[in-house]
Amino acid sequence: MANRITFCFAVVLAAVYLYAAGRFPALHLSDPLGPQAFPRLLGIGLLLSAAGLLAETLRAGKPGSPAGEGKAQGAGRCYAVVVGAVIWTALYFAAFEWLGYAISTSIYLLALMAYFRPGKWMSNGLTSVLYSFGSYMIFKKLLLVALPAGFLPF
Amino acid sequence: METLNHILNGFTVALQPINLWYTLVGCFLGTVVGVLPGIGPAAGIALLIPVTYGMNPGSALIMLAGIYYGAKYGGSTTSILIRTPGESSSVMTCIDGYAMALKGRAGAALAVSAIGSFIAGTIGVLGLTLFAVPLAAMAIEFGPAEFFTLMLFAMTAVASLTGRSLPKGLLSMFLGLMLATVGIDLQSAYPRYTMGVLELQEGISFVIVAVGLFAVAEVLQGLEMLVRGTAPDVIRISGKLWLTREEWRRSIGPIWRGGILGFIIGVLPGAGSTIASILSYTMERKLSKHPEEFGEGAIEGVAGPESANNSDTAGALVPLLTLGLPGGAVTAVLLGAFIMYGIQPGPQLFKEHPEVVWGLIDSMYVGNIMLLILNLPLIGLFVRLLYIPRAMLYPLIVAIAVIGIYSVNGSVVELYMLLFFGVAGYLLNKADIPITPLVLGLVLGDLLEQSFRQALTLSDGSLGIFFSSRITVTLVLLTAVSILWPLVFSRMKALKRLTTAKSGD
Numbered sequence: 001m002a003n004r005i006t007f008c009f010a011v012v013l014a015a016v017y018l019y020a021a022g023r024f025p026a027l028h029l030s031d032p033l034g035p036q037a038f039p040r041l042l043g044i045g046l047l048l049s050a051a052g053l054l055a056e057t058l059r060a061g062k063p064g065s066p067a068g069e070g071k072a073q074g075a076g077r078c079y080a081v082v083v084g085a086v087i088w089t090a091l092y093f094a095a096f097e098w099l100g101y102a103i104s105t106s107i108y109l110l111a112l113m114a115y116f117r118p119g120k121w122m123s124n125g126l127t128s129v130l131y132s133f134g135s136y137m138i139f140k141k142l143l144l145v146a147l148p149a150g151f152l153p154f
Numbered sequence: 155m156e157t158l159n160h161i162l163n164g165f166t167v168a169l170q171p172i173n174l175w176y177t178l179v180g181c182f183l184g185t186v187v188g189v190l191p192g193i194g195p196a197a198g199i200a201l202l203i204p205v206t207y208g209m210n211p212g213s214a215l216i217m218l219a220g221i222y223y224g225a226k227y228g229g230s231t232t233s234i235l236i237r238t239p240g241e242s243s244s245v246m247t248c249i250d251g252y253a254m255a256l257k258g259r260a261g262a263a264l265a266v267s268a269i270g271s272f273i274a275g276t277i278g279v280l281g282l283t284l285f286a287v288p289l290a291a292m293a294i295e296f297g298p299a300e301f302f303t304l305m306l307f308a309m310t311a312v313a314s315l316t317g318r319s320l321p322k323g324l325l326s327m328f329l330g331l332m333l334a335t336v337g338i339d340l341q342s343a344y345p346r347y348t349m350g351v352l353e354l355q356e357g358i359s360f361v362i363v364a365v366g367l368f369a370v371a372e373v374l375q376g377l378e379m380l381v382r383g384t385a386p387d388v389i390r391i392s393g394k395l396w397l398t399r400e401e402w403r404r405s406i407g408p409i410w411r412g413g414i415l416g417f418i419i420g421v422l423p424g425a426g427s428t429i430a431s432i433l434s435y436t437m438e439r440k441l442s443k444h445p446e447e448f449g450e451g452a453i454e455g456v457a458g459p460e461s462a463n464n465s466d467t468a469g470a471l472v473p474l475l476t477l478g479l480p481g482g483a484v485t486a487v488l489l490g491a492f493i494m495y496g497i498q499p500g501p502q503l504f505k506e507h508p509e510v511v512w513g514l515i516d517s518m519y520v521g522n523i524m525l526l527i528l529n530l531p532l533i534g535l536f537v538r539l540l541y542i543p544r545a546m547l548y549p550l551i552v553a554i555a556v557i558g559i560y561s562v563n564g565s566v567v568e569l570y571m572l573l574f575f576g577v578a579g580y581l582l583n584k585a586d587i588p589i590t591p592l593v594l595g596l597v598l599g600d601l602l603e604q605s606f607r608q609a610l611t612l613s614d615g616s617l618g619i620f621f622s623s624r625i626t627v628t629l630v631l632l633t634a635v636s637i638l639w640p641l642v643f644s645r646m647k648a649l650k651r652l653t654t655a656k657s658g659d
Contacts, residue, residue, distance in 0.1 A: 002584065002586070003585070006322075006325070006585050010325055013332075017332060017347075020346075020347060021346075024344060024346060025344065031607045031608070031610065032610055032611060032614065033606075033607050033610055033615075034342065035339040035341070035342045035344045035346060037607075038603045038606060038607070039332070039346065039347075042328055042331050042335065045324070045328045045331075046325065046332065048324075049321050049322075049324040049325040050321075050325065052320065052321030052324065053319070053321035053322060053325060055321075056319060056321055075382075077381060078378045078381045079378070081378065081381045082374050082377060082378050085377050086573065089552060089573055089576075090570070090573060092556075093556075093566055093570055094566075096556075096560075096566055096569065097566060101556075101557075101560075105553050105556070108549070108552075108553070109550065109553060112545075112548075112549040113545060113546055113549060116377070116545030116548075116549075117543055117545040124546075127546055127550075131550060132553070135553070135554075135557060139557055139561070145561040146561070146564050147557070147560065147561070
């Protein structure tokens with residue numbers, strides 16, 4: 001299944017990529033090829049690789065078995081957790097400049113640690129806060145890295 | 155004579171207190187990266203590149219290289235104590251190293267791994283010292299056509315050797331090359347695939363892609379593993395951290411053989427240290443008078459592979475430094491670092507920046523000594539890292555990556571790009587598509603296109619230029635072989651299986 005999805009993705013990507021390459025102007029200023037020739041070769045290369053993958057998949061036979069499907073169902077929670085972590089990270093980035101590095105990072109770390117290490121409030125809290133504020137002071141004050149202060153006065 | 159002077163000058167650079175400090179920091183961090191399962195040297199180096207922006211390039215490269223070979227030392231610790239390779243090339247050490255630990259010989263396994271790494275690492279650096287200059291001198295005659303075919307060969311070799319499927323390797327390579335075309339075209343100044351986004355005009359930042367694909371993707375993978383299961387138990391270090399006379403006698407041959415084999419494998423593009431350690435293990439089992447002991451705690455099964463994967467690192471630096479050609483993920487990340495510091499590895503590097511390149515090579519002699527000290531008396535300190543809960547470690551890695559990426563341009567858009575490439579890396583792993591060819595394509599893409607277009611400009615558009623010299627013809631043939639060999643090999647295996655099945659009937 002994964003191979004078939006990869007094949008479809010590669011074909012769509014190659015089509016979009018080749019279409020965009022076709023819209024580049026044919027500027028033959030110093031070289032006989034212009035800016036569109038190399039991307040065209042790459043688009044064709046991607047299509048050929050996708051075709052090779054499809055051929056390999058078809059030759060390998062039918063994918064998936066009842067046991068495999070059961071395993072995939074069991075993996076549902078794992079993927080949900082990963083999707084949740086990705087969304088949480090995106091929210092962290094959205095609040096990054098507004099809340100500031102130290103506060104947003106503390107909240108981000110604390111939430112993740114609380115989920116994956118439930119019940120260890122003391123060590124989770126201390127690690128989150130000490131790391132966030134410690135790294136903020138080191139990078140901002142000592143190494144002069146421009147991290148956002150957000151609500152902090154310093 | 156001139157080379158000898160450069161080597162000696164390199165030592166004056168490497169032995170400067172500041173560079174000794176950075177060597178130590180690199181080796182220490184490398185060992186940490188090696189010990190922590192799931193975080194490889196490519197991720198470790200990519201995470202640290204932004205921190206090194208303000209540093210002297212020579213010192214920064216000394217530190218980053220220290221992480222590279224230091225990780226090989228640390229990788230064996232987890233293989234021996236928790237049967238999980240801290241670094242992919244330590245996978246073979248899991249077999250006999252762990253079996254030795256179960257028998258109460260963890261100390262001897264760790265000792266032979268550190269001593270073998272030290273001896274083989276030094277063999278590798280000696281090889282690098284001896285072969286780098288002749289190879290660079292040969293490559294100085296290369297024109298755009300030679301460079302194009304050379305890069306093409308390196309990339310197809312990596313694409314066909316990494317992962318289990320040739321089409322997937324090639325697909326990954328083309329994705330990397332396509333990413334490299336984003337930004338303003340250097341010859342026509344026309345913006346390509348920028349979609350009007352200002353941040354994309356200068357191209358996609360290599361650091362963002364590397365940190366995303368290696369570090370963030372590994373974190374997502376690690377979080378998934380946390381939900382799936384529990385962390386393995388750590389075996390306590392037992393027995394003296396030294397070898398008996400008999401263990402010495404049995405180890406010294408595998409160490410030398412592994413050292414030489416690893417260096418040769420390292421020079422070849424695509425093969426990598428994992429293949430070096432697998433080949434070394436196979437060779438030692440074949441040469442052994444007691445092959446039945448392999449898998450049950452044979453010290454040769456630790457000494458050989460651990461030596462091979464260490465000398466491989468120095469071997470991999472030969473094509474990187476002399477031809478500007480990375481043969482794997484870590485050297486691709488290192489090449490990206492070189493380019494960001496404004497230094498182009500290749501034949502001219504030894505003429506234009508002798509202090510940087512020889513300082514780097516000579517620092518590896520010093521680094522190997524430091525690593526021996528770090529990995530024998532101080533091994534207990536590193537073992538404690540194995541007790542850090544991964545549920546704490548993974549979120550912290552994201553936070554470190556955020557500092558690194560944000561500190562470069564202060565852009566939140568780049569943080570979103572980081573997350574995008576992290577998710578992309580996770581999905582590529584799920585689809586069993588190797589990441590190394592993608593990174594290689596991204597790093598070499600610009601150079602590949604430039605040499606392609608320069609070669610065709612010289613030939614007035616004739617593709618015949620790629621068949622005009624013995625070097626280009628050889629490289630084109632090697633490229634064809636690297637693509638066709640996996641197909642022929644799988645066909646041969648299928649035929650063999652068929653024959654065996656028929657004879658069984």
